[in-house]
Amino acid sequence: MSLWPRTMPEIPLLTAEVARAAFPRGSLAMRIRDSLGGVFSDAQFADLFTKRGHPALSPARLAMVSLLQFAENLTDRQAADAVRARVDWKYALSMELTDPGFDHSVLGEFRARLAADGEGERLLDVLLKRLREVNLLSAGGRARTDSTRVVAAVRTLNRLELITEAMRAALEVLAVAAPQWLTGFAPDAWFERYERRVDAFRLPVGDAARIEYAVTIGTDGFALLKAAYEPQSPIWLRELPALQVLRRIWIQHFTRLDDEVLWRPDKHLPPGRVLIRSPFDPEARASVKRGSRWTGYKVHLTETCEPDAPHVITHVATTESTTTDVEETTNVHTHLAQRALLPEVHLVDTGYTSADLLVGSPQDFGIELLGPVGMPTTRQGREKDGFDLPSFIIDWDNQQVTCPQGAKSTRWHPAVRGGYKVIETAFSRRDCTPCPVRARCTNSATYPRGMSFHVRETHEALMKAREEQFTPEWQERYKHRAGIEGTISQGVVRCGMRRSRYTGLRKTHLQHVLIACAINLIRIDAWQVGTPLGPTRTSHFARLRPTISTM
Numbered sequence: 001m002s003l004w005p006r007t008m009p010e011i012p013l014l015t016a017e018v019a020r021a022a023f024p025r026g027s028l029a030m031r032i033r034d035s036l037g038g039v040f041s042d043a044q045f046a047d048l049f050t051k052r053g054h055p056a057l058s059p060a061r062l063a064m065v066s067l068l069q070f071a072e073n074l075t076d077r078q079a080a081d082a083v084r085a086r087v088d089w090k091y092a093l094s095m096e097l098t099d100p101g102f103d104h105s106v107l108g109e110f111r112a113r114l115a116a117d118g119e120g121e122r123l124l125d126v127l128l129k130r131l132r133e134v135n136l137l138s139a140g141g142r143a144r145t146d147s148t149r150v151v152a153a154v155r156t157l158n159r160l161e162l163i164t165e166a167m168r169a170a171l172e173v174l175a176v177a178a179p180q181w182l183t184g185f186a187p188d189a190w191f192e193r194y195e196r197r198v199d200a201f202r203l204p205v206g207d208a209a210r211i212e213y214a215v216t217i218g219t220d221g222f223a224l225l226k227a228a229y230e231p232q233s234p235i236w237l238r239e240l241p242a243l244q245v246l247r248r249i250w251i252q253h254f255t256r257l258d259d260e261v262l263w264r265p266d267k268h269l270p271p272g273r274v275l276i277r278s279p280f281d282p283e284a285r286a287s288v289k290r291g292s293r294w295t296g297y298k299v300h301l302t303e304t305c306e307p308d309a310p311h312v313i314t315h316v317a318t319t320e321s322t323t324t325d326v327e328e329t330t331n332v333h334t335h336l337a338q339r340a341l342l343p344e345v346h347l348v349d350t351g352y353t354s355a356d357l358l359v360g361s362p363q364d365f366g367i368e369l370l371g372p373v374g375m376p377t378t379r380q381g382r383e384k385d386g387f388d389l390p391s392f393i394i395d396w397d398n399q400q401v402t403c404p405q406g407a408k409s410t411r412w413h414p415a416v417r418g419g420y421k422v423i424e425t426a427f428s429r430r431d432c433t434p435c436p437v438r439a440r441c442t443n444s445a446t447y448p449r450g451m452s453f454h455v456r457e458t459h460e461a462l463m464k465a466r467e468e469q470f471t472p473e474w475q476e477r478y479k480h481r482a483g484i485e486g487t488i489s490q491g492v493v494r495c496g497m498r499r500s501r502y503t504g505l506r507k508t509h510l511q512h513v514l515i516a517c518a519i520n521l522i523r524i525d526a527w528q529v530g531t532p533l534g535p536t537r538t539s540h541f542a543r544l545r546p547t548i549s550t551m
Contacts, residue, residue: 029092067518146485166249173240178237310527328352405431409427
C-alpha cells in the first residue's frame with residue numbers, strides 16, 4: 001500500500017454537535033482530542049509505506065484507534081466496531097457520522113508494519129513529545145521503575161509435548177509450502193503420529209516408555225532435517241522458520257552417537273536463557289520469581305512521579321523472562337537520555353541496583369539511583385557474632401587489609417568477577433591457624449581467610465548505601481517508589497498487560513508500548529478532570545483492626 005500523507009481534518013460540525021449532545025461532560029476520547037488535538041500525523045509514518053500502490057488508510061487515525069483500543073482492552077473487531085458505531089470515537093478521529101470505518105484486519109496490518117521494522121517505540125515518542133509541547137511533561141524530578149511477568153500467548157509444554165509439537169508445526173508448514181515434496185517423502189506412520197495436537201494425557205507412562213517415545217520423535221525429526229538438507233531438495237526449504245526452530249530444538253534435546261539418537265537428560269539441557277519452550281513462540285522463556293512460574297517475557301515500566309504533574313510512563317521495555325532487572329537499569333537510563341527525559345532521582349527496588357550502578361549512574365547520566373542494595377549473604381554477615389567485610393579495615397593506599405585481631409593480609413590481587421572489577425585478598429596460614437576466633441571468621445578448618453570486594457570507589461559507595469538505607473530520612477525519600485505498583489496493577493487489570501496477545505518479542509513489546517500510551521491518555525484525562533489518585537485499597541475487615549497501644 002502507498003501513503004498519501006494528509007493532515008488531520010477539523011471535527012465535522014454534525015459529529016461535534018451529536019457527540020456533545022450525547023456526552024455533555026465529554027468522554028475520554030473527546031477530552032483527549034480537545035486537549036491534545038491530533039496527536040499523530042500521517043507524515044510521521046510515511047517511511048512504513050511504499051510510494052506506489054493502493055492508497056492506505058490514515059496511519060494517524062489507526063494509531064489513535066490503537067491507543068483507544070488498548071485503553072478499553074478491546075479486540076480488533078471490537079475496536080473497528082467502536083469506530084463505526086461510537087460517536088465519541090468519531091469525534092476524536094474527525095470522522096463524519098456516515099463514515100463506515102474500516103475492516104478490523106487493518107489494525108493487525110498496521111501493527112505488523114510497526115513491529116516488522118521495530119518501530120513500536122515511535123508511538124510513545126510522538127505522544128511524549130506532544131505532552132511536552134502542552135507542558136504536561138518535563139525532564140528532571142523523580143522517576144520510578146519496576147517490572148512484572150508477562151505470560152506468552154502459547155500453552156506451557158513439557159519436553160515430550162515440545163518435541164512433538166515442533167515436529168507437527170514443521171510438517172504443517174511444509175504441507176502448505178511444499179506439499180509434493182512432503183508427500184513423496186513422509187512415511188505413513190507420520191500421518192497417524194502427527195495429525196493431531198499432542199496432549200500430556202495421551203503420552204506414554206513410565207520412564208522407559210517415555211524415553212522410547214522421545215527417541216522415536218527424535219528419529220523422525222532428524223530424518224526430516226536430513227531430507228530438507230539433501231542436495232536435490234529445494235534450498236529454500238531449510239530457510240523456513242519452522243525448520244530452523246525444529247533444528248534448534250533438536251540440538252537442545254537430542255544428541256547422536258554414530259547413528260543412534262539419544263535423549264538428553266534434564267541436567268544436560270542448555271541454560272534457561274537459550275532453552276526454547278514452544279515452537280510457536282521460540283523467543284518465550286521459562287522463569288521463576290518468588291514461587292511464580294511462567295513462560296513468556298518481562299515488562300519494565302518507568303514513570304514520572306512528581307505530585308504536581310500527571311504521572312506519565314516515559315519508557316517501556318520488554319525483555320526475555322530470564323533477563324534480570326539489574327541488566328535493564330542502564331538501558332532505561334540510555335533511552336530516557338535519548339528522549340531528554342532523564343530524572344534527577346531514579347527510584348527502584350533492590351533488583352535494579354548494584355555497586356557499579358551506584359557509581360556509574362551519576363557519572364554517566366547525572367542520575368541519583370535511589371534503591372535498597374543487597375546486604376551480605378555470607379555466613380559471617382548473617383550471624384551476629386561473625387566477622388564479615390565491614391569488620392575488616394581496608395588500607396587502600398598500602399593495599400592491605402587488617403582483620404579484627406590485628407593480622408595483616410598477605411595478598412592483594414586486582415581481578416574481574418562476573419564482569420565487575422574486584423580486589424582479592426588473603427591472610428597467611430601462620431596468622432589464621434592459631435587464631436582463637438577462627439570459627440567466627442571462616443568455615444575452613446585448614447585454609448586461611450580470604451575475601452574479595454569491589455574497587456575503592458565502588459566499595460565505598462556500596463558501604464555508604466547500606467548504612468543510609470536504614471535511616472528515616474532515606475526511607476522518607478524512598479516511599480515514593482511504591483506508586484509504581486499501582487501502575488503495574490492498572491496495566492494488568494485495565495489493559496491486560498499480564499498476558500501477551502501476540503507471539504514474539506517484537507509484537508509483545510508493541511503491545512506494551514500501546515498499553516503504556518493508553519495509560520498515559522487515561523492519566524492525562526484524569527489529571528485534567530481532577531480525578532484524584534486512587535488510595536491503597538483496605539478491606540472492610542482490615543479497617544476493624546484494633547489500634548495497638550504504645551503504653
